[in-house]
Amino acid sequence: MTDCQGVAEGASTPMELYERLSAQGEKVRSLKSAKAEKAEVDAAVQLLLMLKMDYKQMTGQDYKAGCPPSDNVGAPNNGPAADGTGEEDTVDPWNVSTTNANGVDYDKLIxxxxxxxxxxxxxxxxxxxxxxxxxxxxxRGVFFSHRDMHQVLDAYEKHKSFYLYTGRGPSSEAMHVGHLIPFIFTKWLQDMFDIPLVIQLTDDEKYLWKDLTVEECHRFAIENAKDIIACGFDLNKTFIFSDLDYMG
Structure with missing residues (x-):
């Protein structure tokens, strides 16, 4: 059993779990106020998230501080995967699927x-x-999770240098709106922090995994680069490269 499993053991009723959640929330706030080590804060936050998921599964309601569960609260009937016996959500670079009638559980993904x-x-x-x-x-919650954003903000406040890195796997001649959303947001980050950006085009990967020739993958990389440039990145602070060109 991992540290993130079975966090609600010992909490047999919604009220007991609510009280444990309240205590954990207070612990997170205290750690942040005391400027505790990042690893300690992150571990406390992860436990808090797991407790919130257990609370929702037990009561059918989202946890709200200061709003204890009622006596007649019960777990909801959310469809085929609501009882936890169904398959886990499938989220990887190629597929997104779930058996839960409510859709993908983003808290679990985090x-x-x-x-x-x-x-x-x-x-x-x-x-x-x-x-x-x-x-x-x-x-609006389109981007709902992060890694080390507080560390980035700390560096920015201290005038320390850093850069942005992102990429694109070119498998078609043109990028659609879904492909462009990360680049639209990255453009905003570059403008806000006024920092360099590196964009890697993994055309070699597409040659290995797709039924495409080397020439097609490289041509797609060039065409996709045009779409990316059209987002308006700072030309003096942006480096775009093709793996086939720079890595052979």
Whole structure:
């Protein structure tokens, strides 16, 4: 059993789990106020997220501080995977599927992939540190989790240098809106922090995994680069490269 499994053991009723959740939430706030080590804070947050998932599974309701569960609360009937006996959500670079009638459980994804939830506290800090309104993708929850964003903001406040890195696997001549969303957000990050950006085009990977020739993959990389450039990145601070060109 991992540290993130069975976190609700010993909490046999919704009220007991609610009380444990309240205590864990207070612990997270205390650690943050005391500026504890990042690893300690992250571990406490991960446990809090797991407790919230257990609470929702037990009560059918989202946990809300100061709102204890009622006596007659019960777990909901959410469809084929609601009882936990169905398959896990499948989320990888190629597939997204779920057997749950409510759709993909993003809180579980955050725990599985070891990221942290983008909460209002983080969005407010971005606005405070950068002096401008956070991107609508943050305000509307399109981007819902992160790794080390607080560390990035710390570096920015201390005027330490860093850079952005992202990429694209070119498998078609043109990029659609879904492909462009990360680049639209990256453009905003570059403008906000005024920093360099590296964009890797993995045309070699597409040659290995797709039924495409080397020439087709390289041509797609060039065409996709045009779409990326059209997002308006700073030409003096952006480096785009093809694996086939730079890595053979």
């Amino acid at each position: 725990v599985r992939f070891g990221s942290s939830k983008i909460d209002k506290e983080l969005v407010d800090r971005i606005e405070r540190v950068c002096g401008q309104k956070p991107h609508r993708f943050l305000r």
